């Protein structure tokens with residue numbers, strides 16, 4: 001603790017709120033302030049990739065999520081230059097600690113590094129994180145996307161199931177709720193109808209599937225399983241639309257939707 005206090009006492013960085021970080025983070029952050037801001041198109045590509053691939057574990061804003069640490073405060077990320085530190089972690093993963101490996105190209109890694117750079121620079125320039133900074137989109141455009149291109153209205157209603165979501169969650173939580181609704185303990189199972197070649201159809205909740213086997217639990221609680229190749233399958237994942245949306249959102253769509261959803265109070 002002492003070295004941090006000493007450093008902060010004398011210099012202007014103290015005024016920027018850097019003292020809430022550890023000494024190693026601070027060194028890296030001071031260094032970071034002198035670096036250029038990455039190109040906007042790289043950041044946008046990096047953000048899309050990050051949200052879709054890494055956001056589940058590290059949070060859409062890289063501040064930590066389901067099991068993955070906050071990357072905005074990571075010394076490794078702060079030290080990174082164009083993917084030189086982040087790249088090896090992505091390519092090798094840390095399988096023993098719960099991080100899988102990804103085979104990304106150098107260009108993709110560089111984009112992700114650009115996005116993470118901006119997140120860390122933001123964190124400094126804004127004197128720490130403010131969740132309100134998330135809500136920078138245009139609520140009207142978000143509403144239009146909700147009713148139009150996003151097809152959200154086919155499943156949700158702002159005055160029905162989503163009434164009050166803006167009050168129920170803070171913007172941070174709300175963003176991860178609409179990006180990753182399938183997380184958490186209340187996850188609903190997929191509904192499956194299995195039709196064997198010469199038998200009656202059986203329906204139930206998906207219990208297990210891989211390339212060879214499908215297993216369901218029927219309404220009475222009985223477990224059934226089949227070799228996949230022997231049956232016809234109709235699988236309805238209630239979250240499929242959300243998984244598909246995650247691939248489709250532009251950066252602006254995400255910001256606008258959030259700006260709209262926070263108004264549902």
Ligand code: HEC
Nearest residue numbers: 053054057067068069074075076086089094097098099102
């Ligand atoms: C399934 C969850 C999961 C996914 C998906 C995931 N990570 Fe991780 N990540 C982790 C965990 C857990 C750790 C911490 C490992 C440890 O303790 O050393 C980690 C660590 C890291 C670190 C090192 C942080 C540090 O300070 O040492 C970086 C960088 C990182 N992840 C980037 C990414 C990127 C970029 C992606 C997407 C391409 C990604 N991760 C996807 C779970 C995940």
Ligand code: HEC
Nearest residue numbers: 150151152154155156165177178181186238239241245257
């Ligand atoms: C095909 C149906 C479908 C579509 C289309 C759809 N969703 Fe969802 N959405 C769901 C399901 C299912 C859940 C999970 C509900 C649950 O688990 O309680 C969910 C959850 C959510 C939640 C979390 C609600 C809460 O209270 O936790 C939000 C917010 C949300 N969706 C927003 C959207 C937005 C915005 C769009 C359009 C861009 C959209 N959804 C499109 C089916 C859909």
